[in-house]
Amino acid sequence: MSANMKSRRAxxxxxxxxxxxxxxxxxxxxxYVAGATPRATTALENLKKICEEHLAxxxxxxxxxxxxxxxxxxxxxxxxxxxxxxxxxEPVRKIIGDLSDTERVLVGLDLRPR
Amino acid sequence: xxEPKHTRRPKQLPGNEKCPTGIRGLDExxxxxxxxxxxxLVCGGAGSGKTxxxxxxxxxxxxxxxxxxxxxxxxxxxEELTKNVASLGFDLEYLIHQRRLAxxxxxxxxxxxxxxxxxxxxxLFVRLNSMIEEVGAKRVAIDTIEALFASLPNEAILRxxxxxxxxxxxxxxxxxxxxxxxxxxxxxxxxLEEYVSDCVIFLDHRVTNQVATRRLRVAKYRGSIHxxxxxxxxxxxxxxxxxxxxxxGLDYAVGSERIPTGIDRLDAMLGGKGYYRGSSILVxxxxxxxxxxxxTAFADAACRRGERCLYFAFEEAPSQxxxxxxxxxxxxxxxxxxxxxxxxxxxxxxxxLEQHLVSIHKAVNDFQPAGVVxxxxxxxxxxxxxxxxxxxMLMRMIDFLKNQGIxxxxxxxxxxGDAAEQSEVGxxxxxxxxxxxxxVEAAGERNRLLFVLxxxxxxxxxxxxxxxxxxxxxxLTDVYVGCGSVLTGSxxxxxxxxxxxxxxxxxxxxxxxxxxxxxxxxxxQAQLDTLQLKTAALAEEIKTLASDEQxxxxxxxxxxxxxxxxxGADGNKDTPKKGNKTHVGKHEKP
Numbered sequence: 001m002s003a004n005m006k007s008r009r010a011x012x013x014x015x016x017x018x019x020x021x022x023x024x025x026x027x028x029x030x031x032y033v034a035g036a037t038p039r040a041t042t043a044l045e046n047l048k049k050i051c052e053e054h055l056a057x058x059x060x061x062x063x064x065x066x067x068x069x070x071x072x073x074x075x076x077x078x079x080x081x082x083x084x085x086x087x088x089x090e091p092v093r094k095i096i097g098d099l100s101d102t103e104r105v106l107v108g109l110d111l112r113p114r
Numbered sequence: 115x116x117e118p119k120h121t122r123r124p125k126q127l128p129g130n131e132k133c134p135t136g137i138r139g140l141d142e143x144x145x146x147x148x149x150x151x152x153x154x155l156v157c158g159g160a161g162s163g164k165t166x167x168x169x170x171x172x173x174x175x176x177x178x179x180x181x182x183x184x185x186x187x188x189x190x191x192x193e194e195l196t197k198n199v200a201s202l203g204f205d206l207e208y209l210i211h212q213r214r215l216a217x218x219x220x221x222x223x224x225x226x227x228x229x230x231x232x233x234x235x236x237x238l239f240v241r242l243n244s245m246i247e248e249v250g251a252k253r254v255a256i257d258t259i260e261a262l263f264a265s266l267p268n269e270a271i272l273r274x275x276x277x278x279x280x281x282x283x284x285x286x287x288x289x290x291x292x293x294x295x296x297x298x299x300x301x302x303x304x305x306l307e308e309y310v311s312d313c314v315i316f317l318d319h320r321v322t323n324q325v326a327t328r329r330l331r332v333a334k335y336r337g338s339i340h341x342x343x344x345x346x347x348x349x350x351x352x353x354x355x356x357x358x359x360x361x362x363g364l365d366y367a368v369g370s371e372r373i374p375t376g377i378d379r380l381d382a383m384l385g386g387k388g389y390y391r392g393s394s395i396l397v398x399x400x401x402x403x404x405x406x407x408x409x410t411a412f413a414d415a416a417c418r419r420g421e422r423c424l425y426f427a428f429e430e431a432p433s434q435x436x437x438x439x440x441x442x443x444x445x446x447x448x449x450x451x452x453x454x455x456x457x458x459x460x461x462x463x464x465x466x467l468e469q470h471l472v473s474i475h476k477a478v479n480d481f482q483p484a485g486v487v488x489x490x491x492x493x494x495x496x497x498x499x500x501x502x503x504x505x506x507m508l509m510r511m512i513d514f515l516k517n518q519g520i521x522x523x524x525x526x527x528x529x530x531g532d533a534a535e536q537s538e539v540g541x542x543x544x545x546x547x548x549x550x551x552x553x554v555e556a557a558g559e560r561n562r563l564l565f566v567l568x569x570x571x572x573x574x575x576x577x578x579x580x581x582x583x584x585x586x587x588x589x590l591t592d593v594y595v596g597c598g599s600v601l602t603g604s605x606x607x608x609x610x611x612x613x614x615x616x617x618x619x620x621x622x623x624x625x626x627x628x629x630x631x632x633x634x635x636x637x638x639q640a641q642l643d644t645l646q647l648k649t650a651a652l653a654e655e656i657k658t659l660a661s662d663e664q665x666x667x668x669x670x671x672x673x674x675x676x677x678x679x680x681x682g683a684d685g686n687k688d689t690p691k692k693g694n695k696t697h698v699g700k701h702e703k704p
Contacts, residue, residue, distance in 0.1 A: 034236040034239075070241065079237040079266075080227075081236040083237065096227055096229055097230040100232070101230040104229065105228070108230065
């Protein structure tokens with residue numbers, strides 16, 4: 001619980017530093033898809049757009065195609081596709097869907113308060 | 115009996131290929147197993163054994179049928195699963211290592227998930243597919259996919275995806291078991307039966323009288339006949355077993371071999387040869403009549419012949435039975451050591467009737483005995499007040515034992531007040547031989563009686579015997595049946611002595627009476643003689659009397675003549691000489 005509180009505070013700090021564009025924080029994002037479906041394409045486009053708007057210069061996106069690496073689905077407990085996993089900063093967050101609802105994506109990424 | 119008969123080895127019906135589960139009993143009631151290449155829904159309440167059924171289906175597939183399997187768990191982690199089934203003797207890690215089994219734990223926390231737009235569950239398919247390909251799986255278990263309803267907010271998507279999943283499983287041609295939590299009005303909480311319609315198995319776990327009973331029912335099996343009853347199910351150290359009770363019928367083979375009862379004179383009462391092998395024997399009696407002793411004599415005799423005997427003790431601890439029976443000359447401990455006798459002691463109230471039945475099945479199958487003792491069956495009624503249920507259970511048990519050609523002795527306690535001929539659990543009609551033990555209390559002591567109430571297919575004695583327990587063993591002796599009463603024990607001895615005395619007395623009496631009569635006869639003869647003498651004397655007297663009269667007449671005539679002569683002596687002097695009558699007449703006429 002207290003760790004959670006700490007991380008939330010860290011995030012709050014992070015947001016302030018975000019405004020100050022501190023390069024110390026990097027966002028590691030993973031997008032799981034299964035093949036180049038239209039939904040996967042939409043999700044990736046949406047994600048890029050959001051990242052450019054809110055996390056310009058400090059994010060990395062890794063797209064994992066489960067059709068090629070099916071075993072990777074286990075590690076992050078992927079069921080729904082597409083799934084966006086925020087590996088860093090911690091804690092890990094999961095956002096499912098094609099990321100068309102920008103507000104909810106921002107909430108899910110802790111870029112907006114819940 | 116109305117159920118279709120089938121042989122022990124389930125037959126495969128044409129056109130409907132089946133996938134054996136390897137779970138004892140389940141393949142029998144489904145006539146071969148689950149529908150091959152199609153999904154089967156297994157539903158039931160918490161703790162009803164769904165996960166175990168799914169897991170056994172996979173493990174037996176791998177071990178017994180060479181079909182690799184995949185287990186997808188939503189509730190337990192692979193480690194937990196491994197640990198849980200290790201106690202049943204299944205080594206998941208080894209099978210995984212051999213690449214014959216793949217286990218995946220799917221965990222989704224709703225709180226971790228944010229829904230943003232459209233999605234599907236392709237990830238689940240990918241994971242399943244990758245596992246299926248990894249081990250070349252023919253079987254898939256998914257336990258419990260309904261957990262997804264709690265983790266995924268969008269039910270519409272979930273339902274669409276489940277429909278797709280089951281179709282996909284069919285397309286992959288794997289035989290799948292999907293478990294689901296029992297719903298209130300539906301078979302499963304979220305209506306999975308809507309998607310899985312080929313075969314539905316329902317597991318029930320209910321508690322009556324504080325005793326839990328598991329049951330299994332095949333609710334649906336498209337395109338196949340199947341047993342429709344609820345079948346008792348047991349989970350024990352070997353896993354799940356289902357008891358296909360009603361598959362047993364009355365078509366068992368009967369022999370004419372006879373086996374001794376262990377009590378010589380009882381053999382004599384049963385046509386001189388004892389019980390039939392494979393028959394069921396009921397021994398009833400009130401408390402302390404020696405039921406256990408009769409049963410033990412049977413067990414002891416079986417062990418003496420080198421046959422195995424299984425003793426179900428519902429009332430006493432085995433050590434107690436061994437000790438007590440030693441006091442009447444049976445060394446059961448010796449047979450236990452030699453492995454010929456095995457005790458299965460369990461409090462009858464420990465679990466339900468069906469559970470008992472299943473455990474009896476298992477014990478019999480494990481030990482392969484020639485004889486079985488159940489002591490006593492009456493304790494089973496303590497489990498449910500329902501005599502009908504007990505009777506049904508015993509009927510199944512008897513059918514089962516008969517099918518195996520096992521001779522079984524059941525003891526049954528009758529309450530003191532009841533009519534002893536009324537078998538307590540109403541099973542007497544199921545029994546081939548019925549021995550009745552009875553206490554007789556008289557003259558300040560209690561004695562035991564034994565008689566054969568019935569014994570099918572053999573001439574048996576209609577006599578009552580006194581049943582004696584001594585440190586030399588069991589003995590039957592004739593009872594006293596004179597004077598319209600039956601006497602036993604010392605009363606019998608007393609009466610026998612009395613009888614002897616009485617007989618002597620009688621003999622004396624008769625002799626005396628005879629003497630008396632003889633005397634009387636002599637007396638009568640004497641009287642007769644006297645009377646005869648008297649008759650003779652009288653006759654003599656009569657004769658004398660007649661001659662006297664003649665003499666008197668002659669004298670009188672003479673006197674008259676004398677008188678006449680004296681008076682006159684004129685005229686007819688000579689006339690009186692011719693006869694006085696004529697003379698008198700002549701004389702009076704004028």
